[in-house]
Amino acid sequence: MHFFVEVILPLSLAKTFTYSVSEAEYHFIQQGMRISVPFGKTKIYTALAVATHQNSPTLYDAKEIHEILDHTPIVTPIQITHWQWIASYYMCAIGDVYRGAMPSGLLLESETIISKKTTSSTDTSTLSDEEFLIYEALELQSSLKVQDIIAILNKKNIFPTIQKLLDKNIISLQEETQETYKPKLVRYIRLHPQYNSDQGLSALLEVLKKANKQKELVLNYFQLQASYKKPISVKKLIETAQSSSAVVKTLIDKAVFEDYLIQEDRVDFSKNLTQKDLVLSPAQQKGLEEIKTEFAQKEVCLLHGVTASGKTEVYIQLIEEYLAMHKQVLFLLPEIALTTQLVSRLSAYFGNRIAVFHSKYNNNERVEVWRNVLQNSDKAQIVIGARSALFLPFSNLGFIIVDEEHEQTFKQTDPAPRYHARDTAIVLANFHKAKVLLGSATPSIETYFNATTTKFGLVEIKERYGKVSMPEIALVDLKDKYFRKKMTGHFSDTLIEAITAATTLGEQVILFQNRRGYAPLLECMTCGHVPQCQQCDVSLTYHKHKNQLRCHYCGYAIAKPTHCHACSSIELTTKGFGTEQIQQELEQLFPDSKTGRMDQDTTRGKFGFEKIINSFKNKEIDILVGTQMLAKGLDFDNVSLVGIMNADNMLYHPDFRAFERSFQMMTQVSGRSGRSQKQGKVIIQTYNPDHNTIQQVTVNNYAGMYKEQLYDRQIYKYPPYFRIIKITLKHRDYEKLKQGAMWLYQVMHTNLNIPVLGPEEPGINRIRNEYIRTIIVKIPQSSSLGGVKKIMQKMLQSFDAVAPYRAIKVSVNVDFY
Ligand code: ADP
Ligand code: ZN
Ligand code: ZN
Numbered sequence: 001m002h003f004f005v006e007v008i009l010p011l012s013l014a015k016t017f018t019y020s021v022s023e024a025e026y027h028f029i030q031q032g033m034r035i036s037v038p039f040g041k042t043k044i045y046t047a048l049a050v051a052t053h054q055n056s057p058t059l060y061d062a063k064e065i066h067e068i069l070d071h072t073p074i075v076t077p078i079q080i081t082h083w084q085w086i087a088s089y090y091m092c093a094i095g096d097v098y099r100g101a102m103p104s105g106l107l108l109e110s111e112t113i114i115s116k117k118t119t120s121s122t123d124t125s126t127l128s129d130e131e132f133l134i135y136e137a138l139e140l141q142s143s144l145k146v147q148d149i150i151a152i153l154n155k156k157n158i159f160p161t162i163q164k165l166l167d168k169n170i171i172s173l174q175e176e177t178q179e180t181y182k183p184k185l186v187r188y189i190r191l192h193p194q195y196n197s198d199q200g201l202s203a204l205l206e207v208l209k210k211a212n213k214q215k216e217l218v219l220n221y222f223q224l225q226a227s228y229k230k231p232i233s234v235k236k237l238i239e240t241a242q243s244s245s246a247v248v249k250t251l252i253d254k255a256v257f258e259d260y261l262i263q264e265d266r267v268d269f270s271k272n273l274t275q276k277d278l279v280l281s282p283a284q285q286k287g288l289e290e291i292k293t294e295f296a297q298k299e300v301c302l303l304h305g306v307t308a309s310g311k312t313e314v315y316i317q318l319i320e321e322y323l324a325m326h327k328q329v330l331f332l333l334p335e336i337a338l339t340t341q342l343v344s345r346l347s348a349y350f351g352n353r354i355a356v357f358h359s360k361y362n363n364n365e366r367v368e369v370w371r372n373v374l375q376n377s378d379k380a381q382i383v384i385g386a387r388s389a390l391f392l393p394f395s396n397l398g399f400i401i402v403d404e405e406h407e408q409t410f411k412q413t414d415p416a417p418r419y420h421a422r423d424t425a426i427v428l429a430n431f432h433k434a435k436v437l438l439g440s441a442t443p444s445i446e447t448y449f450n451a452t453t454t455k456f457g458l459v460e461i462k463e464r465y466g467k468v469s470m471p472e473i474a475l476v477d478l479k480d481k482y483f484r485k486k487m488t489g490h491f492s493d494t495l496i497e498a499i500t501a502a503t504t505l506g507e508q509v510i511l512f513q514n515r516r517g518y519a520p521l522l523e524c525m526t527c528g529h530v531p532q533c534q535q536c537d538v539s540l541t542y543h544k545h546k547n548q549l550r551c552h553y554c555g556y557a558i559a560k561p562t563h564c565h566a567c568s569s570i571e572l573t574t575k576g577f578g579t580e581q582i583q584q585e586l587e588q589l590f591p592d593s594k595t596g597r598m599d600q601d602t603t604r605g606k607f608g609f610e611k612i613i614n615s616f617k618n619k620e621i622d623i624l625v626g627t628q629m630l631a632k633g634l635d636f637d638n639v640s641l642v643g644i645m646n647a648d649n650m651l652y653h654p655d656f657r658a659f660e661r662s663f664q665m666m667t668q669v670s671g672r673s674g675r676s677q678k679q680g681k682v683i684i685q686t687y688n689p690d691h692n693t694i695q696q697v698t699v700n701n702y703a704g705m706y707k708e709q710l711y712d713r714q715i716y717k718y719p720p721y722f723r724i725i726k727i728t729l730k731h732r733d734y735e736k737l738k739q740g741a742m743w744l745y746q747v748m749h750t751n752l753n754i755p756v757l758g759p760e761e762p763g764i765n766r767i768r769n770e771y772i773r774t775i776i777v778k779i780p781q782s783s784s785l786g787g788v789k790k791i792m793q794k795m796l797q798s799f800d801a802v803a804p805y806r807a808i809k810v811s812v813n814v815d816f817y
Contacts, residue, residue, distance in 0.1 A: 002054060004062055005029050007047035009039060010099035010107050012416070014087070016050055020062040026052050031080065032073025034106065036066040036159050044110040044146065046159065048075055048098055067157045074106070074374060076393050078431045083391075085427055091725075091789055091812045092416035100417055101391035103370055104173055105166055105363030108146065108159045114171050115143040122170050126261070130161045135170060166364065173363055187234045189248065191221070192255050204256060214251055217243045221257075234259060278349070280317065284310050287461045288317055291437065294457025300426055300436045302405075302451040305461035306470065306700070307441045307671025308635070312342070313465070315401050316349055318437065323353070323381055327398025327434070328373070331384045332421055334407030335632050336360055337609040339384055342403075346382065355380035357389040387412060387421030390428060397432040400425045404632060405438040405447055406664055408657075411817040418813045422447070441671060442664040442702060445709050449720040464675070471642070471673040471680035473698045475689040478646070489585040490577055495643050495683050496589060499623065502681075503593050507640035508616070509623040512669045513582050514650055516541075516599035516627055519574035522549060522560070526569035531561065537766035542574055543601070544581070554768045582625045582645060590623065598626035631668035637676035642669055647686040647694055654763060656718045657817070659693045663705045666697040717755060719815070723779040725792070726816035729759070730770040730809040740805040741773035747795050752788060754779055770809070776816075789814075 003026035006016045019037050021029065029035070029049050037047045044066065056062060083097040099107065116138040127135055130153055137144060137152050149158050165171045195204045208215040220241035224232055234248055251257045280288060287303065291314070294301040305311045319329050331346075333339060336358040347354055357369045372380035374393040383389050387410055402410070402422045410421040422438065429436045438447055438456070451458035464470065476492045486493040502509050519542045523530050530539045533551035540549035542560065550557040563570045574581075579599045586595045596612055603609040609629075615621050617636060624630070650662040666684065674680020686694055696705040714721050729744070731737040741759035749756045758775035765772050779788050796812070799805055 002056055004053050004055065004057075005035065005049050005065065006051040006053065007035060007037060007049055008098045009037075009045050009047050009095050010102070010109070011039075011045070011095045012093045013095045014093040016094070017047070018055075018057040018062045019047075019065045021052070021065055025065070025068060029068060030073050031077060032075035034069040034074065036069055036108075036157065038063055038066060038156075042110065042147070044156070046107045046109060048080075050080060067159070069159055069163075074370070074393065075102075076374075076395060078395075078428075079391070079393055082424075082428050082431055086417050086419050086424060088789075089427075090417050090419050090814045091793065092418070096416040100388070100412075100415070103363055103366035105163075105367040106370065108162055110146045112146050112162075112173055113143050114138070114146070114149070114162065114173060117170060117172050122168075126168070127170075128161075128164075130158075131165055131168075131170075134161065134165060138171065166367075169364060187259050187261055188231045189221070189234050189237055189252075189257050189259050190232070192258050195256065207254065207256065211250075213243065213247050214254075214256075217241045217247050217251065218256065278313055278316060280313060281310065281465055283461050283463050284314050284465065287459050288314050290459040291318065291457070294459060295435050298457040299429060300438065300450075300455075301457035301459060302443055302447055303437055303439045303459050303461070304443055304448070304451075304702075305439070305441060306464060307668065308464045308468065308675040309441070309461040310465035311403070311439045311461070312345060312635075314461075315403070315437070315439070316346065318399065319346075319350070319382060319401075322399040323350070325398060326396070328376065328380070328394050328396050329382045330389060330392075330394070330397060330400045330425070331382060332389060332400065332402045332410070332425060333384065333386055334404045334409045335629065336386045337603065337613075337629060338632055338634070339386075340610045340613060341634060342384060346384070350382055353378055353381040355383050357383055357385035357392060359386065359388065387419075387424075390421055390424055394428075394432065397429070397434045399434055400429050400436045401439065402436065403439045406440045406442050406444040407632065408661070408817050411815070413813070413817075414811070416811065418811075420815055420817070423815070442667050445660055445706060445713065446720045448706055449710065466676065468674060468677060469679040470700055471670055471682045473670060473682040473684065473700075475694065475698060476683055476685045477689045478685050478687045481685075488589065490582060490645055490685075491585065491589060492683075492685055495685065498641050498681060498683055499590065499643070502641040503590065503622050505640070506638075508619065508621070508636065508638045509641045509643065510630055510636075510639055510669070510672050511582060511586070511623065511625045511643045511645060512627075512630055513577070513579050513625060513645040514627055514665075515576070515578040516552075516580070516601055519544075519578060519581055520576035521574065522572055523575050524564035524567060524569055525571040525573050527564060527567040529564050529566035531558075531565065535767070535769045537764050541578070544584070553764070577645075579625050579627060586623055586625065593622040594620060596621035596624045598624060598629055600627070600629075603629070628665060630672065631665050634672060635675060636672060639672050640674055640678060640680050642673040642680065642682045644669060644682070644684040644686075647684050648688055651688065651691060651693060656713070656716065659712075660705070660709050662693050663697055663702075666694075667700070667702075670697070717778050717780075721781060722755075723785060723814075724816045725777040725779065725789075726813040727775040727777070728811045728813065729773045729775075730811075731807060732770055734771045736804065737771045737773055737808060740799070740802075740808045741775065743802065743805065744795070744799050744810075745775050747798070748775065748777065748792070751795065752777065752791060754783055754788065 003021050003023055004018050005021050006018055008016055029052050031050055033049045034046050035049055036044055039045050083101060084094060086097045087094040124132060133152055134149055150156055194200060208218060221237060224240055238245060252259055291301050303311055322329050333342060339356055343354060343356060355369045355372055357366060369380060370392060373383060376395050383392060402425055405422050412418050426436050450456045476494045481487050481492045499509050521530050521539050522542045531549055532539055533556050535556055536551055536553045538551060538553055540551055543550055547560045548557045549560055564572060579597050583595050583597045596616060598612050616624050644666060647666060650665060651658060670682040673682050688694060692708060729737060729741045745759045755778040759773040762772055762774055779785055796810060
């Protein structure tokens, strides 16, 4: 008799693999347990069991597994089904989904690089012999590969040992950035058992007879124990007794006390709990009732509420109802940066029942949320996260909110799975029989289409909370202003006056500029040469603060040249402008105001964003300049003016969504103005004040924008009328890529009876030294999406079988955004 387990490997492989197991293992293994397995000659991976069976594989000899890593499944059957759906819909390997879904702390493999945490001091007496050996090796060497550890411990089953060291917060995996360290273990103290009796006490006092400080500490301990009735942490004891850790240590050495560690949850929101009573406005209440009515019939509902209509409060009410039914709630946000504000708003109602899950959290934190969700723990009744939170092991999911559903960051671009979190959430909800609420002031065309064609429910809130008026939007014609010399740098006189007026009243200002850096280009005034990235087909961006030219695609950077590399002229000038330059001009124009900047350059690091938001909220910043990060649902109550520095570069993006996005971006940024009492003001600087999209923004005409765009989408064959699959091909050899892309295009063009476009050279045709070509396939509603994908898969397989093209990298992006 032979016994086998079928596993998913965390690799870009479409198939499951068969490994051989013993009879006892065969009976023990359940779907969703992790198993470490050998792969290839030397590799080891953490695989996921999907089934056990007794059929030998026909194409290869099944290898033996190394070991079973879990006692109980840590992935649920629904997850596996959901992941299979993702793989099939988004045309990627199930292994890609598995790899993308799991925190890397749960996916150790032979290539994993491990290093010691520099921030923690370790009590080596808590380590097992094997753990200590690894610890010691890491004292001598800054990092080790799993393979090295196999050699050190002289055995192959080492993942559990590494896992323990990870859990003890002693080591970390290399790919994670080691930022602000939050202790996971709290050290507690208790009396040594030998003194836990009446005779013990007198013995103890005898021991401490001559040591006053120690005696005092022990007496304090007794007092605290009597009054506090909770485990006593070392910290608490030292504080209460006003003693020192040295005294504690002596007492531990004397075996009067013993210390022990308790895991404390890293994310503690209990402090915020103030249990407010939420009273909805009539408009909110009506919206809430309508959503519930829609949910009686439909699985998905769109809440289309203008900016500052108080959508969050409606969400809170609904969440409360699902929690009362003991359901788990998933709250998806487009941007991790937004979690801070949301968490502090939600934790006022739900306290410690909130867990946060996103990529800036380190492995330990993510693993912990994973486990809490799996156990349906109280600590994770509400999960707030960016798109990857969809992959958590929910067992009892009742409700999913996708806030700011129109945001393109919900679509993952690289690596596979290239899924759209909104659409994937709807499918997930279906498996759980859960409801989905999509929220936005500027819904995506696709979603609004679904909501008006009765697929989704539609609920609208048309007024701001507190009946505050929508901001007044004024347009400034840049052509005219430059002509009449009314510009100072990039500021029109109108904008300067408005900023002066607002800041004089102590009100705050937000300025929106879609580009970071100082200026996009450095240009030679003699020959017109613009420095380019060596590896990408893009010009370098000038960053004044660092005096550097940087590539925003690959990170390549050089010091700002003193002369032109083409003609040696020293007359160099900057062209265009970014946030950094706006901030500098501001400092000159408004020397008395404090300015801040929010873009990718200033928000690096785990708390970078929080810091800026907090100082703006606390009014330490008067004028905040930022990129589209500003457009995403932030709530500041003292902002009375929003300025859009230049509306045009958004409008003329070569992309069928450019007008839709420009409308969303401008409406959202405008929505930050005048949110609480006074009507706010918005000034949009543009060369095209008569442009339809800008006019639609000005009068808050979402319906007009929708109608116009929908018409274009139909004429030009785009979503929602056509589904789009984009195929990207990359190779270092320009000619080979050109031939390969043509080959694939022709095969698709001949065999698919639908529009196939390309192969196109994109605007930026080389990144990191790889040339790029794209092919677009447009699938009309009348064709079967599944059928088309099946044929495409076959063609991609035959492409891969053509020897000269095998090295060309091909990626497929379904529902390309
Ligand atoms: P939206 O997400 O629709 O843009 P928010 O939910 O951020 O709007 O609400 C805008 C502001 O109004 C927030 O500061 C919020 O606290 C406040 N607000 C909304 N509804 C209520 C309510 N029912 N009671 C008290 N304050 C509310
Ligand atoms: Zn030159
Ligand atoms: Zn580059």
